[in-house]
Amino acid sequence: MADSDVILLDLWISVFGARVRIALAEKGVKYEYREEKLDDKSPLLLEMNPVHKKIPVLIHHGKPVCESNIIVQYIDETWHANSPPLLPSDPYLRAQARFWADFVDKKIYEGAKKIWTTKGEEQEAAKKEFMDVLKVLEGQLGEKPYLVGESFGFADIAMIPFCIWFYTLNKIGNMNIEKECPKLAAWVKRCMERESVTKSLPDAHKFYELVLEMQKKKGQ
Amino acid sequence: MAKESEIKLLGTIASSYVNRVQFALNLKSINYEYIEEDLANKSKLLFTSNPVYKRVPVLIHGDKSICESQVILEYLDDIQPDSHPLLPPAPLDRANCRFWASYIDTKFFPLYDEMRRTRRQAGKEAIKEQMIEATRLLEEALIKSSNGKAYFGGDEIGFLDVMLGSCIRWMKFIDDLNDFDTFDEVRVPELGKWAKNISSHEALKSATPDKETLDVFFAGANAHRPPYDD
Numbered sequence: 001m002a003d004s005d006v007i008l009l010d011l012w013i014s015v016f017g018a019r020v021r022i023a024l025a026e027k028g029v030k031y032e033y034r035e036e037k038l039d040d041k042s043p044l045l046l047e048m049n050p051v052h053k054k055i056p057v058l059i060h061h062g063k064p065v066c067e068s069n070i071i072v073q074y075i076d077e078t079w080h081a082n083s084p085p086l087l088p089s090d091p092y093l094r095a096q097a098r099f100w101a102d103f104v105d106k107k108i109y110e111g112a113k114k115i116w117t118t119k120g121e122e123q124e125a126a127k128k129e130f131m132d133v134l135k136v137l138e139g140q141l142g143e144k145p146y147l148v149g150e151s152f153g154f155a156d157i158a159m160i161p162f163c164i165w166f167y168t169l170n171k172i173g174n175m176n177i178e179k180e181c182p183k184l185a186a187w188v189k190r191c192m193e194r195e196s197v198t199k200s201l202p203d204a205h206k207f208y209e210l211v212l213e214m215q216k217k218k219g220q
Numbered sequence: 221m222a223k224e225s226e227i228k229l230l231g232t233i234a235s236s237y238v239n240r241v242q243f244a245l246n247l248k249s250i251n252y253e254y255i256e257e258d259l260a261n262k263s264k265l266l267f268t269s270n271p272v273y274k275r276v277p278v279l280i281h282g283d284k285s286i287c288e289s290q291v292i293l294e295y296l297d298d299i300q301p302d303s304h305p306l307l308p309p310a311p312l313d314r315a316n317c318r319f320w321a322s323y324i325d326t327k328f329f330p331l332y333d334e335m336r337r338t339r340r341q342a343g344k345e346a347i348k349e350q351m352i353e354a355t356r357l358l359e360e361a362l363i364k365s366s367n368g369k370a371y372f373g374g375d376e377i378g379f380l381d382v383m384l385g386s387c388i389r390w391m392k393f394i395d396d397l398n399d400f401d402t403f404d405e406v407r408v409p410e411l412g413k414w415a416k417n418i419s420s421h422e423a424l425k426s427a428t429p430d431k432e433t434l435d436v437f438f439a440g441a442n443a444h445r446p447p448y449d450d
Binding site for chain 2: 051060063065066067070071073074077078091092094095098099102103136
């Protein structure tokens with residue numbers, strides 16, 4: 001497939017964009033990457049995602065696909081002939097994969113953000129709540145190598161970009177995520193052995209600097 | 221075809237999310253055993269089958285449990301793909317269905333609980349504006365995906381018809397308390413027609429409790445309103 005057939009509107013720092021980059025890399029799909037500016041959104045982005053005006057947006061043969069978890073499923077279904085499959089073939093395991101990808105969407109982003117946007121008691125409560133969420137994932141991993149069974153897939157792709165936030169959360173929240181969740185830490189290491197993951201994730205330290213900048217601007 | 225004893229649905233009367241799953245089970249002619257949960261006194265079965273969220277609906281298939289209504293709908297499509305498929309076959313159309321399903325559950329339907337928790341008129345008017353915008357977008361989506369036919373899914377009831385159709389009754393309940401009509405046929409003619417049409421479909425009607433049960437439920441819901449946010 002020619003490069004111009006697949007365009008990704010994205011932001012280098014976005015965990016949601018990273019999900020799509022990982023999926024495209026897993027499937028070996030060539031694409032054109034276009035960096036968006038949040039404070040100066042391109043006409044193409046506004047045209048392709050008029051409802052949410054957000055990245056990532058995958059544009060395939062001129063048609064947009066929006067929302068990162070939806071894009072990942074689209075990639076799996078469209079390039080189903082390319083291995084590996086991103087979702088299992090067993091219906092129950094597929095349901096598990098969707099459940100956990102949805103869990104990450106519901107619980108991780110807002111939960112983590114609260115930690116670096118609050119202080120004092122509010123922050124302590126946010127930290128506890130977030131650790132409880134991570135412990136659920138820790139429990140789901142159990143003795144398994146990946147979140148749903150033996151293979152890296154949809155649920156792992158949904159969660160792994162957030163690992164670059166752990167450095168920031170540990171520093172700002174005075175936490176030690178890896179110590180509290182050793183199975184999750186081992187799972188992160190395992191996922192980071194995949195080129196698709198290491199090539200797609202932004203640098204954890206750069207993210208930390210960005211959050212510090214953001215806090216300074218808000219006078220925190 | 222799944223045997224009746226094989227599939228159980230844990231639910232509560234008048235939960236839109238439970239009705240959503242029942243609607244899908246009815247369309248696919250899947251026999252199941254319905255188990256009513258008392259949310260004030262949750263059963264051991266609910267805790268063990270949905271340890272993460274501890275809420276309904278939960279589909280129990282043999283020794284496996286599947287949670288979250290949209291996940292259940294896709295599971296039903298996976299186990300019975302030939303019996304009234306809900307999602308369309310093409311990846312782009314499937315992505316479109318999932319997009320609007322996500323919009324309905326994260327942006328549109330929550331407005332109704334928000335309305336219920338809002339006391340001041342200014343707040344209510346602001347929420348109504350959001351409801352108007354949401355129905356405007358869904359009207360457009362319906363026109364695009366129905367291709368002139370009766371449903372989001374075209375000739376047949378599809379994924380979005382089930383996702384949104386199951387919400388109509390609760391939306392109407394909140395509408396009636398707030399001098400609003402979500403599916404006003406003047407404001408959103410196609411969506412209004414669609415809502416009337418789908419509400420009378422047997423597979424949804426039979427997933428909806430009878431008027432007496434609903435009246436009791438809604439009276440209870442009115443008496444035990446959640447605390448106001450404002």
